[in-house]
Amino acid sequence: MKHEQTHGTPMKYGMAIDLDKCTGCGACMVACMAENNIPFKEDESEKLVSITWMRIFKLSNGKSFPDLDICYLPRPCQHCEGHGGHSPCVSVCPATATDYSQETGIVSQIVTRCFGCRYCMGACPYHARYFNWWDPVWPDGMEKYLSPNVSPRMRGVVEKCSFCYHRYQLAKNKAYLNGGRRVPEEAYQTACTQACPAGAIVFGDLNNPEHQVHQIVKPDPDNGNRSRNDRAFRLLERTGTNTKVYYLSSREWVRRAGDNYLAHEKTGQVAKLHH
Amino acid sequence: MKVDRRSFLSFVIGGAAGTALSPLPWKLMDDSSIWSQMWPWTPVPPDGEVVYENSTCSLCPGGCGISVRKVDNRAVKIEGRPGHPVNDGSICILGLSGLQMLYGPTRIKSPMKRIGERGEGKWQKISWDEAIAILTEKLTDIRDKGEAHTVAAIAGSDSGTVPALIRRFMTAYGSPNFMRSPSQRDVDELAVKALFGGDGRTGFDVENADYILSFGSGFVDGWGSPVRMFKAASLWKEKNITVVQVEPRLSNSAAKATRWVPLNPGTEADLALGIAAVLVDENMLDTRAVSGLGSWKNDLLAAYATEKVSQTTGVAAGVIVDLAKGFAGANRPLALCGRGKGLVSGSLRETAAVYLLNALSGNINREGGMWAMPEADYIQWPDVATDNLASAGLVQPRLDGAGTGKYADARYLTNRLADSVNGGGPYPMQALLVAGANPCHDLPDTQRVRAAFARIPFIVSFSSFQDETAAMADLLMPDHVYLERYEDVPIGAGLAQQMIGLSKPVVSPQFNTRHLGEVLIATAMAMGGSIANAFPWDDYETCLEETLAEKWDSLMETGVWVQADTEPVADTFQLAGMDAPAVQAEGDVNSFPLLLVPYDAIQLTSGYVGEAPFMIKAVADTVIKGTDGFIEVNPQTARAAGLAEGERARLTTPRGEAQVCVHLFEGIQPGVLAMVRGLGHTAYDGHLAGKGVNINELIGPVEDPSTGFDAAWGIRAKLAKA
Numbered sequence: 003m004k005h006e007q008t009h010g011t012p013m014k015y016g017m018a019i020d021l022d023k024c025t026g027c028g029a030c031m032v033a034c035m036a037e038n039n040i041p042f043k044e045d046e047s048e049k050l051v052s053i054t055w056m057r058i059f060k061l062s063n064g065k066s067f068p069d070l071d072i073c074y075l076p077r078p079c080q081h082c083e084g085h086g087g088h089s090p091c092v093s094v095c096p097a098t099a100t101d102y103s104q105e106t107g108i109v110s111q112i113v114t115r116c117f118g119c120r121y122c123m124g125a126c127p128y129h130a131r132y133f134n135w136w137d138p139v140w141p142d143g144m145e146k147y148l149s150p151n152v153s154p155r156m157r158g159v160v161e162k163c164s165f166c167y168h169r170y171q172l173a174k175n176k177a178y179l180n181g182g183r184r185v186p187e188e189a190y191q192t193a194c195t196q197a198c199p200a201g202a203i204v205f206g207d208l209n210n211p212e213h214q215v216h217q218i219v220k221p222d223p224d225n226g227n228r229s230r231n232d233r234a235f236r237l238l239e240r241t242g243t244n245t246k247v248y249y250l251s252s253r254e255w256v257r258r259a260g261d262n263y264l265a266h267e268k269t270g271q272v273a274k275l276h277h
Numbered sequence: 278m279k280v281d282r283r284s285f286l287s288f289v290i291g292g293a294a295g296t297a298l299s300p301l302p303w304k305l306m307d308d309s310s311i312w313s314q315m316w317p318w319t320p321v322p323p324d325g326e327v328v329y330e331n332s333t334c335s336l337c338p339g340g341c342g343i344s345v346r347k348v349d350n351r352a353v354k355i356e357g358r359p360g361h362p363v364n365d366g367s368i369c370i371l372g373l374s375g376l377q378m379l380y381g382p383t384r385i386k387s388p389m390k391r392i393g394e395r396g397e398g399k400w401q402k403i404s405w406d407e408a409i410a411i412l413t414e415k416l417t418d419i420r421d422k423g424e425a426h427t428v429a430a431i432a433g434s435d436s437g438t439v440p441a442l443i444r445r446f447m448t449a450y451g452s453p454n455f456m457r458s459p460s461q462r463d464v465d466e467l468a469v470k471a472l473f474g475g476d477g478r479t480g481f482d483v484e485n486a487d488y489i490l491s492f493g494s495g496f497v498d499g500w501g502s503p504v505r506m507f508k509a510a511s512l513w514k515e516k517n518i519t520v521v522q523v524e525p526r527l528s529n530s531a532a533k534a535t536r537w538v539p540l541n542p543g544t545e546a547d548l549a550l551g552i553a554a555v556l557v558d559e560n561m562l563d564t565r566a567v568s569g570l571g572s573w574k575n576d577l578l579a580a581y582a583t584e585k586v587s588q589t590t591g592v593a594a595g596v597i598v599d600l601a602k603g604f605a606g607a608n609r610p611l612a613l614c615g616r617g618k619g620l621v622s623g624s625l626r627e628t629a630a631v632y633l634l635n636a637l638s639g640n641i642n643r644e645g646g647m648w649a650m651p652e653a654d655y656i657q658w659p660d661v662a663t664d665n666l667a668s669a670g671l672v673q674p675r676l677d678g679a680g681t682g683k684y685a686d687a688r689y690l691t692n693r694l695a696d697s698v699n700g701g702g703p704y705p706m707q708a709l710l711v712a713g714a715n716p717c718h719d720l721p722d723t724q725r726v727r728a729a730f731a732r733i734p735f736i737v738s739f740s741s742f743q744d745e746t747a748a749m750a751d752l753l754m755p756d757h758v759y760l761e762r763y764e765d766v767p768i769g770a771g772l773a774q775q776m777i778g779l780s781k782p783v784v785s786p787q788f789n790t791r792h793l794g795e796v797l798i799a800t801a802m803a804m805g806g807s808i809a810n811a812f813p814w815d816d817y818e819t820c821l822e823e824t825l826a827e828k829w830d831s832l833m834e835t836g837v838w839v840q841a842d843t844e845p846v847a848d849t850f851q852l853a854g855m856d857a858p859a860v861q862a863e864g865d866v867n868s869f870p871l872l873l874v875p876y877d878a879i880q881l882t883s884g885y886v887g888e889a890p891f892m893i894k895a896v897a898d899t900v901i902k903g904t905d906g907f908i909e910v911n912p913q914t915a916r917a918a919g920l921a922e923g924e925r926a927r928l929t930t931p932r933g934e935a936q937v938c939v940h941l942f943e944g945i946q947p948g949v950l951a952m953v954r955g956l957g958h959t960a961y962d963g964h965l966a967g968k969g970v971n972i973n974e975l976i977g978p979v980e981d982p983s984t985g986f987d988a989a990w991g992i993r994a995k996l997a998k999a
């Protein structure tokens with residue numbers, strides 16, 4: 003490819019999720035569960051212990067009938083870069099079971115290394131991490147659909163969204179076999195992106211101007227990777243988590259709901275940090 | 278440093294800070310091998326050769342193309358099929374959950390006969406030969422007594438070769454009682470006949486419309502072909518098209534619309550006719566496609582003056598005029614109807630009124646418009662040569678009354694089945710065959726439906742799953758699920774094109790099940806005579822291949838067949854049905870001051886197949902919590918009843934009573950309660966059974982007097998502290 007980046011430029015995989023398109027249908031959640039062998043129990047209504055790497059939150063403008071407006075917000079792991087890879091969760095893990103990849107920008111979770119202290123869960127501002135309180139049990143016969151690409155986890159470890167990392171590995175192997183060096187945009191897509199019937203999720207390399215996600219987000223490296231798209235925002239952007247999941251909305255109340263603003267602050271205004 | 282982040286999520290845990298330890302690279306494959314050594318009790322999914330197989334999803338009428346990932350002979354993931362004309366690579370939450378149905382423990386794994394009491398769940402496994410012998414003997418007995426007409430069949434659909442085989446079997450056998458699960462298709466077909474003068478259905482070119490006026494159609498809640506509609510809704514956003522959603526509750530579709538217009542429940546037809554009156558009054562019409570407008574214009578203006586409509590509907594007069602102007606001002610405006618997913622047969626007046634808006638804007642049978650689509654006609658089998666017993670049975674009236682007298686225009690009135698069996702019908706029902714339908718959960722007034730089932734002496738279920746209806750059966754003859762069988766899937770569901778998808782076996786049958794088509798052919802053979810002669814095929818596959826004829830090869834190759842040009846039923850719209858009476862909610866306002874309305878959610882199937890565990894996991898904890906089901910209540914209404922968020926309450930309607938939890942929701946009009954459709958299963962396993970309340974226990978059918986269809990959109994109710 004002519005416009006290919008040179009070998010060695012780090013990638014930074016990320017998402018742009020259009021909340022004006024998202025319908026809250028949950029197909030992304032289930033695509034993720036099916037792709038990543040996520041277990042389930044008879045009762046999954048206790049949401050704090052319901053393992054959902056991707057989860058839909060419902061936002062509301064807080065108004066009364068008939069002025070109420072609602073909006074759904076799909077929340078995968080935000081793959082925080084923090085400052086130079088110091089993601090909130092990575093920074094606290096004593097077992098190095100979670101790590102920020104400088105090659106892909108993906109925050110990994112090495113479940114075999116995790117010993118379940120759950121510091122990372124406390125550190126993650128997005129509740130993207132889940133603890134396995136029980137061993138997974140599939141009803142009789144259902145283990146037949148388990149995918150060999152992702153190991154089922156067991157009691158006592160933390161798990162979270164990996165941006166379907168195994169898909170990256172497969173795509174990378176394929177690219178190498180075909181003599182290519184970089185993974186083409188369409189060759190590596192997450193399961194949720196692929197499934198979303200509303201086409202609300204765009205996934206790709208934020209560093210690659212060829213990728214749609216870059217064109218939508220237009221990240222500004224001189225301004226902490228903030229988006230130059232007026233519709234875009236990140237969750238708790240002002241805390242400096244430097245996330246790689248961008249959200250888009252034309253509704254100001256939605257953009258405001260993504261961060262904690264004081265009444266007088268303008269949406270997008272950078273907060274002063276208190277010491 | 279203290280970072281304040283209260284407003285994103287209320288349950289956010291306080292921050293922690295620390296230092297990074299040395300990051301180490303990792304390799305997934307290494308880890309998974311260590312993994313299996315360390316924890317031998319977690320399953321290690323075997324690796325193998327990966328292939329993708331294309332097929333068609335038939336879990337709903339949508340007709341999406343799917344691509345199933347297999348590892349050796351195991352299906353491990355269902356994905357949308359890229360390039361498919363319906364869904365182009367995307368897929369819905371139900372389609373994604375298909376493997377949990379295929380491999381799930383609630384499959385019926387073998388033919389069985391009942392040995393305990395009805396509904397007790399005591400079964401004995403039998404062979405297929407024995408099952409077919411039992412069925413043959415029973416049916417022969419009834420027929421030999423000259424009572425063939427007392428056997429009925431309910432199917433989930435009436436299009437495609439499998440339903441056609443059931444119908445053919447019934448005809449050859451001698452019964453007029455073939456029924457189909459109710460849906461908006463009922464009123465749609467009748468409206469097409471009344472308005473366009475021929476058999477067919479409507480199709481909507483939603484992708485090319487430039488203004489959408491939806492009367493409660495859940496375009497992102499599962500209406501029409503769901504994935505196609507999701508895609509259309511995103512396209513509307515991209516094109517900045519005005520989308521107006523008219524309904525009493527802020528559904529997800531209403532939230533996606535550019536404008537939500539709440540109205541008094543059940544007054545959709547009035548609003549549509551009120552808008553039509555403004556179009557007429559202001560002469561914002563294109564009448565080329567409409568015949569007979571003349572004097573009717575004055576009647577319309579007299580009956581639907583804007584102020585009056587405003588009173589009935591609760592929509593401000595200015596808004597009505599606004600909607601009319603927006604609609605008339607667009608080039609290709611489309612009005613849609615059928616509440617939620619369109620699971621109720623519906624009212625003729627409402628349907629005709631909404632279709633009239635499309636006709637008045639001239640947007641008929643053209644790009645971006647409403648199409649009067651003819652019925653699919655690819656099934657061309659020779660007529661059945663009936664014997665005397667069959668001919669005598671076929672001239673009997675139907676048990677549900679459809680097709681005669683005041684119900685002359687209705688094809689099926691499955692909503693009348695329970696009353697008919699419970700004593701209101703022309704004769705008792707002696708046997709019932711059920712395929713692809715779950716009437717004991719899905720028909721309104723389930724108590725009465727179950728009472729009717731208790732009266733039917735012999736019930737056969739062809740269900741693949743242990744559903745509520747199978748639980749009431751005497752004989753279980755489980756069908757393969759869609760991933761194990763060949764079947765043609767004619768795609769209607771509001772598409773403005775004629776399409777047929779092909780379902781192919783992706784995996785071999787997992788259990789001792791048998792294709793319904795095969796069972797019908799085998800039973801016909803066993804019955805012999807004219808019945809056997811009506812089934813000249815060796816097996817179902819031969820039947821399918823011969824029926825699809827020249828389409829077969831392309832279907833095998835591409836999985837979907839699309840007709841190039843469709844000749845519409847007619848180009849002229851005749852005025853009809855608009856003066857049909859309005860359908861009221863059942864119940865008396867004084868004893869039942871509130872109104873309960875059902876709503877549809879895409880996370881629940883609201884149909885024959887029960888929700889898979891994945892889907893239930895995606896349901897919010899304000900819909901199900903533990904086993905409690907919620908109703909949505911406006912805080913004002915809740916306050917008046919002294920109820921707070923999450924509190925248990927007793928909900929009573931003229932048809933039943935249930936314990937529910939209260940969820941305060943500002944998206945619903947004061948005085949109105951909303952409950953999701955599809956929960957409250959008693960069958961299946963613990964992942965589904967016992968969760969929430971089945972709204973069909975609380976609501977009964979309300980007959981549209983002009984058609985006989987169930988047009989209930991709500992029921993009066995009261996709410997008290999539990």
Ligand code: SF4
Pocket residue numbers: 023024025026027028029030031058074076197198199200201202203
């Ligand atoms: S699949 Fe798409 S539309 Fe559905 S909830 Fe997820 S992001 Fe939203």
Ligand code: SF4
Pocket residue numbers: 078079080081082089090091092109125126127128129130131162
């Ligand atoms: S979202 Fe949470 S889990 Fe994901 S990288 Fe950020 S802090 Fe870590």
Ligand code: SF4
Pocket residue numbers: 334335336337338339340341364368369370371372373502503504
């Ligand atoms: S929309 Fe219907 S046909 Fe399409 S994937 Fe979902 S259930 Fe299957």
